[in-house]
Amino acid sequence: MSDGKTGLQLRSLLKKSGELELSLVNVPTPEPADDEVVVRVEATPINPSDLGLLIGAADMSAAKASGTKEMPVITATMPEGAMRMMAARFDQSLPVGNEGAGTVIRTGASDAAKALMGKTVSMIGGAMYTQYRVLKVRDVMELPAGTTAADGASWFVNPLTALGMTETMRRENHKALVHTAAASNLGQMLNKICIKDGIGLVNIVRNKEQADILHKIGAKHVVDSSAPSFMDDLTNALVETGATIAFDAIGGGKLAGQILNAMEVAINKTAKEYSRYGSAVHKQVYIYGSLDTGSIELPRGFGMAWSVGGWLLTYFLQKLPPADFARLRQRVVDELKTTFASNYTQVVSLQEALSLSNIAIYAKRATGEKFLINPNKG
Amino acid sequence: MSDGKTGLQLRSLLKKSGELELSLVNVPTPEPADDEVVVRVEATPINPSDLGLLIGAADMSAAKASGTKEMPVITATMPEGAMRMMAARFDQSLPVGNEGAGTVIRTGASDAAKALMGKTVSMIGGAMYTQYRVLKVRDVMELPAGTTAADGASWFVNPLTALGMTETMRRENHKALVHTAAASNLGQMLNKICIKDGIGLVNIVRNKEQADILHKIGAKHVVDSSAPSFMDDLTNALVETGATIAFDAIGGGKLAGQILNAMEVAINKTAKEYSRYGSAVHKQVYIYGSLDTGSIELPRGFGMAWSVGGWLLTYFLQKLPPADFARLRQRVVDELKTTFASNYTQVVSLQEALSLSNIAIYAKRATGEKFLINPNKG
Numbered sequence: 044m045s046d047g048k049t050g051l052q053l054r055s056l057l058k059k060s061g062e063l064e065l066s067l068v069n070v071p072t073p074e075p076a077d078d079e080v081v082v083r084v085e086a087t088p089i090n091p092s093d094l095g096l097l098i099g100a101a102d103m104s105a106a107k108a109s110g111t112k113e114m115p116v117i118t119a120t121m122p123e124g125a126m127r128m129m130a131a132r133f134d135q136s137l138p139v140g141n142e143g144a145g146t147v148i149r150t151g152a153s154d155a156a157k158a159l160m161g162k163t164v165s166m167i168g169g170a171m172y173t174q175y176r177v178l179k180v181r182d183v184m185e186l187p188a189g190t191t192a193a194d195g196a197s198w199f200v201n202p203l204t205a206l207g208m209t210e211t212m213r214r215e216n217h218k219a220l221v222h223t224a225a226a227s228n229l230g231q232m233l234n235k236i237c238i239k240d241g242i243g244l245v246n247i248v249r250n251k252e253q254a255d256i257l258h259k260i261g262a263k264h265v266v267d268s269s270a271p272s273f274m275d276d277l278t279n280a281l282v283e284t285g286a287t288i289a290f291d292a293i294g295g296g297k298l299a300g301q302i303l304n305a306m307e308v309a310i311n312k313t314a315k316e317y318s319r320y321g322s323a324v325h326k327q328v329y330i331y332g333s334l335d336t337g338s339i340e341l342p343r344g345f346g347m348a349w350s351v352g353g354w355l356l357t358y359f360l361q362k363l364p365p366a367d368f369a370r371l372r373q374r375v376v377d378e379l380k381t382t383f384a385s386n387y388t389q390v391v392s393l394q395e396a397l398s399l400s401n402i403a404i405y406a407k408r409a410t411g412e413k414f415l416i417n418p419n420k421g
Numbered sequence: 422m423s424d425g426k427t428g429l430q431l432r433s434l435l436k437k438s439g440e441l442e443l444s445l446v447n448v449p450t451p452e453p454a455d456d457e458v459v460v461r462v463e464a465t466p467i468n469p470s471d472l473g474l475l476i477g478a479a480d481m482s483a484a485k486a487s488g489t490k491e492m493p494v495i496t497a498t499m500p501e502g503a504m505r506m507m508a509a510r511f512d513q514s515l516p517v518g519n520e521g522a523g524t525v526i527r528t529g530a531s532d533a534a535k536a537l538m539g540k541t542v543s544m545i546g547g548a549m550y551t552q553y554r555v556l557k558v559r560d561v562m563e564l565p566a567g568t569t570a571a572d573g574a575s576w577f578v579n580p581l582t583a584l585g586m587t588e589t590m591r592r593e594n595h596k597a598l599v600h601t602a603a604a605s606n607l608g609q610m611l612n613k614i615c616i617k618d619g620i621g622l623v624n625i626v627r628n629k630e631q632a633d634i635l636h637k638i639g640a641k642h643v644v645d646s647s648a649p650s651f652m653d654d655l656t657n658a659l660v661e662t663g664a665t666i667a668f669d670a671i672g673g674g675k676l677a678g679q680i681l682n683a684m685e686v687a688i689n690k691t692a693k694e695y696s697r698y699g700s701a702v703h704k705q706v707y708i709y710g711s712l713d714t715g716s717i718e719l720p721r722g723f724g725m726a727w728s729v730g731g732w733l734l735t736y737f738l739q740k741l742p743p744a745d746f747a748r749l750r751q752r753v754v755d756e757l758k759t760t761f762a763s764n765y766t767q768v769v770s771l772q773e774a775l776s777l778s779n780i781a782i783y784a785k786r787a788t789g790e791k792f793l794i795n796p797n798k799g
Contacts, residue, residue, distance in 0.1 A: 096697045128685075128699065128722050131692060294721060307506075314509060319474045320733055321506070333721060341717040341729075343672060344506050347709075350730030351719075355698055358726060 047072055047081060047148050050174030051418065053393050054136045055097050061126055063101045065117040065397055066110065068136070072175040077151040079177055080159050086196035087143030087171040088385065089396070089405050089414040091292075091332060097139045100125035100336060103406040108399050115397040140171030140416070144186065144195035148175075155180045163190060165198040165376075172393060174418045184372065190379060196415060197228070197385040200356065202375040204331070205232040205383075207359045208290050209242055210371070215327065219243030221281070221289035221302055224334055225265070226253035226410050228385050229292075234262045235382040243284030247277070247298070253410055268298065274305060281309035288327040290354065295335030299328045299351055300342050307345035321346015329354035334408060387413050392420040425450055425459060425526050428552030429796065431771050432514045433475050439504055441479045443495040443775055444488065446514070450553040453529040457555055458537050464574035465521030465549040466763065467774070467783050467792040469670075469710060475517045478503035478714060481784040486777050493775040518549030518794070522564065522573035526553075533558045541568060543576040543754075550771060552796045562750065568757060574793060575606070575763040578734065580753040582709070583610040583761075585737045586668045587620055588749070593705065597621030599659070599667035599680055602712055603643070604631035604788050606763050607670075612640045613760040621662030625655070625676070631788060646676065652683060659687035666705040668732065673713030677706045677729055678720050685723035699724015707732035712786060765791050770798040 049071050056064045075081050089097075101119040110116035121129070144165045150156040164183040166176060186195045212220045222233055225246035237244040238261050246265045248254050254265045264284060266276040280286075287310070289302045303326050310322040326345060331354040341351060360368060375383050388411070395401055396416050405414050427449050434442045453459050467475075479497040488494035499507070522543045528534040542561040544554060564573045590598045600611055603624035615622040616639050624643045626632050632643045642662060644654040658664075665688070667680045681704050688700040704723060709732040719729060738746060753761050766789070773779055774794050783792050 131689065131696070300716070311509065318509070320735070323736065331725075336721055338678070338721070339719040341719070343711060343714055343716070347731035347733040348736060350728055352728030352730070353725035355725040357698070358701065 047083060047175045051393055052170070052174070053139055053172035053396065053418075055139050056134070056136045057099070057121060057129060057132055059133045061121045061123065063098065063119045063121050065097070065119075067114050067393055067397070070173070073177050075149060075151040075156065075177050077153045078156055078180050079151045080147045080156050080164075080180060080183060081149040082145040082164060082166060082176050082178060082183065083148045084143050084166075084171060084173055084176050084418045085145040085192035086390075087140045087416045087418065088197045088200075088387070089416065090141060090197070090200050091334075091408055092200060093139055093141055094406070094408060095333075096137065098402075098406055099129065103402050106399060106402060108397075113394065115394055117397050117399070117402065138170035138173060140173070141169060142167050142197065142199040143171035143176070144192040144198065145176070145419075146192065147183075153180070159183065159185060162186075163192055163195065165195040167199045172396070172416055172418060174393075184376060186379070187376065193387070193390070193415060193417075194379055194384070198375055198379060198383070201229045201232055201385065202383040203360070203371060204356050205229055205236055206371045206374065207354075207356055208233060209236055209240065210363070210367070211329070211354070211359065212242070212288050215288065217286070217288040217327070219245070219284035219286035221245040221247065221286050222292075223247040223289070223298060223302075224249070224292035224332070224410060225262075226256045227292065228413055231256070231260055232383055234260055238262075239382065243286055245277070245280040245284055245286050247302075249410075256411075274301065277301070277305040278309050281305055282312055287324055289329070291328055291330045292332030293334045294330045294332060295337030295339060297340050297342075299330060299339055302328055303345040303349055303351070304342065318346070321348065323348050325349070328352075331355065385413065387415040390415045390417055390420070392416070393418050395420075425461060425553045429771055430516055430548070430552070431518070431550035431774065431796075433517050434512070434514045435477075435499060435507060435510055437511045439499045439501065441476065441497045441499050443475070443497075445492050445771055445775070448551070451555050453527060453534065453555050455529040455531045456534055456558050457529045458525045458534050458542075458558060458561060459527040460523040460542060460544060460554050460556060460561065461526045462521050462544075462549055462551055462554050462796045463523040463570035464768075465518045465794050465796065466575045466578075466765070467794065468519060468575070468578050469712075469786055470578055471517055471519055472784070472786060473711075474515065476780075476784055477507065481780050484777060484780060486775075491772065493772055495775050495777070495780065516548035516551065518551070519547060520545050520575065520577040521549035521554070522570040522576065523554070523797075524570070525561075531558070537561065537563060540564075541570055541573065543573040545577045550774070550794055550796060552771075562754060564757070565754065571765070571768070571793060571795075572757055572762070576753055576757060576761070579607045579610055579763065580761040581738070581749060582734050583607055583614055584749045584752065585732075585734055586611060587614055587618065588741070588745070589707070589732070589737065590620070590666050593666065595664070595666040595705070597623070597662035597664035599623040599625065599664050600670075601625040601667070601676060601680075602627070602670040602710070602788060603640075604634045605670065606791055609634070609638060610761055612638055616640075617760065621664055623655070623658040623662055623664050625680075627788075634789070652679065655680070655683040656687050659683055660690055665702055667707070669706055669708045670710030671712045672708045672710060673715030673717060675718050675720075677708060677717055680706055681723040681727055681729070682720065696724070699726065701726050703727070706730075709733065763791065765793040768793045768795055768798070770794070771796050773798075
């Protein structure tokens with residue numbers, strides 16, 4: 044397979060019976076068209092957004108391994124409640140992996156394609172958990188000299204999500220923001236952006252260890268939701284920053300409502316007269332993740348000027364003017380080794396990504412644990 | 422008091438102790454400035470939005486009456502949980518009543534003011550539960566000949582809320598809408614608007630009697646949330662109308678989430694391929710009332726393209742271009758006796774509005790019960 048004419052690809056198959064099957068298949072590499080390149084994939088992260096497609100809500104603690112060492116097969120069961128929303132993917136063997144980086148090993152005939160021969164490039168477009176990926180020139184980005192595939196693997200989802208948050212904040216006329224599960228790789232990037240750009244950021248974390256991570260990189264406002272003083276701490280940080288928009292990775296439970304309530308109390312601390320409808324300042328919580336897949340519980344008591352909604356990078360980018368998109372992409376490349384550096388706890392092969400012991404770790408979606416797959420790991 | 426130099430005014434006073442006191446006070450009528458008129462208030466409705474200020478979450482079932490027949494006083498207790506958000510109104514004697522209608526009995530010196538002498542006008546601006554109200558000419562609207570004060574009393578809040586819903590629907594690119602507590606006066610107006618304008622409307626009611634009210638006025642899609650087939654009925658109505666925006670008067674509980682879920686299922690019935698993030702069609706629920714003051718419970722399962730938020734007429738009108746506001750106001754006046762006709766179950770004096778037996782009825786905020794106050798009832 045070293046000629047790149049065929050390669051292994053990781054697949055996720057959800058059967059109508061409720062059985063989820065993860066496996067590797069050998070696929071031929073298509074010949075590149077004129078404006079295409081063949082990339083040997085050398086680094087592709089396992090992001091929370093990849094896990095949604097890879098394993099979804101399946102119970103991986105009871106997963107079973109079969110197949111061979113070279114071609115492992117994992118089976119698990121999808122809970123009945125989660126099946127209803129997934130009918131459209133039943134019985135399709137789906138490739139996985141949003142983003143990655145690697146080396147161009149073959150190109151189409153166009154000058155733009157040929158110019159990339161031998162270069163290290165970052166990629167976006169799905170199906171990255173594969174050994175060889177054919178992509179159009181416009182979907183790859185040449186990395187600066189001295190940047191490895193591992194440096195450039197997480198160039199898109201987390202960096203652009205973090206930048207998308209501060210962009211959304213500005214476009215919707217807020218002056219500071221709140222972020223939850225804030226010690227994640229994404230959260231650390233967001234802190235670096237906000238420190239650099241002078242934006243007030245209130246970090247909500249779930250324990251002291253996570254708070255320490257953020258204090259170490261210079262975060263100013265870190266509040267711990269497990270502390271008895273949480274609501275007071277949060278309110279004080281909101282008063283200090285003036286944050287009226289939040290990005291929440293958790294979703295289920297009471298946190299989104301607590302944030303709205305704390306915002307209302309913070310705003311009313313400076314209110315001059317009673318408004319029966321609460322403060323007229325718009326309070327926004329965007330939910331962009333599902334670390335808690337339970338119901339979102341919103342108490343009332345934060346007036347009528349509020350909104351809670353889904354936020355997805357794809358939808359944000361679709362609405363973003365192309366010039367702004369180009370500006371954000373360029374910033375990521377310029378700051379890939381600083382602001383947007385990712386930390387990985389493990390680098391695994393495609394086969395190792397399908398080992399029960401590794402799945403047990405990454406399926407937890409725990410802050411601080413992040414896997415990088417190298418599909419061509421020797 | 423027949424010269425209108427002084428008059429009775431209804432007041433709501435929430436003491437720091439948690440005691441709510443409703444009473445009448447005698448207030449002098451200010452002399453009108455050049456651009457002002459003095460209106461003898463003859464009709465002013467008790468809307469849900471007025472009850473928020475008048476009694477809020479106070480326990481009126483344990484209210485006590487004192488004072489005299491002419492000057493009654495009602496006292497009740499505000500639950501501790503509700504006090505927190507009301508600190509800004511403590512110990513202030515507040516006038517009540519958003520809208521009303523009456524006869525101009527004295528005017529300022531400007532031509533515009535003098536032209537209104539003796540005319541029946543509709544008014545907006547608060548403090549309408551009063552015998553004489555001084556207002557600027559721009560805050561009153563002359564009613565067409567043959568229109569009584571009672572006809573014009575509810576000219577603003579309900580009609581503009583109903584029109585605001587269809588305007589919001591169009592401005593946010595939806596083609597049909599959902600309304601809850603749909604048999605209310607407001608809901609009936611909304612049906613008349615939608616039938617006239619050819620807009621698809623899904624009415625959600627809580628029992629068969631309410632469904633009958635709407636069928637009688639020609640509503641096409643009425644679903645009963647107490648029926649075992651509710652979710653299927655709702656989904657079918659959403660498929661038929663294509664509604665992707667809802668206006669919810671209830672707020673607390675599961676209804677908003679049920680609507681989002683049914684919208685997602687309805688949209689996916691025509692989806693061609695699996696999207697791991699759910700449908701990309703934006704699903705919106707606006708909560709404009711608090712018939713249930715409990716927590717809003719939103720399950721997940723409707724993708725990432727969704728939003729739940731507060732909707733308030735005041736905020737909507739603030740953002741509306743003036744020409745559009747003028748167009749909506751004119752439509753209300755033109756259709757005051759048809760589309761925007763209100764039904765009242767009782768017409769009461771200020772004193773009668775403060776009788777325990779009447780309070781027991783209107784404090785329930787029940788669909789079908791609507792009070793009109795005539796502060797000058799003889």
